[in-house]
Amino acid sequence: MEQLTTMGSLLEWSSASSLAVDARDATHAQEIATYLTERESQGHLVYETGRSA
Numbered sequence: 812m813e814q815l816t817t818m819g820s821l822l823e824w825s826s827a828s829s830l831a832v833d834a835r836d837a838t839h840a841q842e843i844a845t846y847l848t849e850r851e852s853q854g855h856l857v858y859e860t861g862r863s864a
Contacts, residue, residue, distance in 0.1 A: 818842060831861075 834840035
């Protein structure tokens with residue numbers, strides 16, 4: 812979580828095991844997605860995408 816905060820993301824726990832991550836724009840969203848995908852491939856988390864209107 813610290814890395815996501817350092818990257819400038821807004822974080823909100825939506826349940827005990829789900830964390831919502833907000834990006835400021837499409838470029839920032841891609842940076843976050845790349846980071847989360849890397850962490851998932853290392854077995855540290857499960858990453859799902861979602862979009863808000």
